[in-house]
Amino acid sequence: MTKIKKIEVDKNKCIGCGTCAALAPEVFELDKNNKSTVKNTSNAKLETIKLAADSCPTKAIKIETE
Ligand code: SF4
Structure with missing residues (x-):
């Protein structure tokens, strides 16, 4: 995974x-x-985060995976 x-x-x-x-x-x-901050990554589901990143109108969210 x-x-x-x-x-x-x-x-x-x-x-x-x-x-x-x-x-x-x-x-x-x-x-x-009024700026988005990451408060917790431990419960993050990759699919959900990807959806959020793809839905960001300015593409401000970057995800690094290992
Ligand atoms: S979706 Fe993008 S622009 Fe909107 S609050 Fe989140 S990071 Fe900011």
């Missing part, structure tokens, strides 16, 4: 639309500046 090594949000690209947090609330949340 592919494991997630790292999830990163490029805050310069994030426009705070909230899509990633809606799709994967256990992983992403919006910070006080």
Whole structure:
């Protein structure tokens, strides 16, 4: 099974639309500046994270797998 090594949000690209947090609330949340942050990767399911990354309108989410 592919494991997630790292999830990163490029805050310069994030426009705070909230899509990633809606799709994967256990992983992403919006910070006080309305930018997405990764709060927890341990419960992250690769398919869900991929969906969130693909759904990001500015492609701000990068996933590294091992
Ligand atoms: S989907 Fe992309 S632009 Fe929208 S909040 Fe998440 S990282 Fe930011």
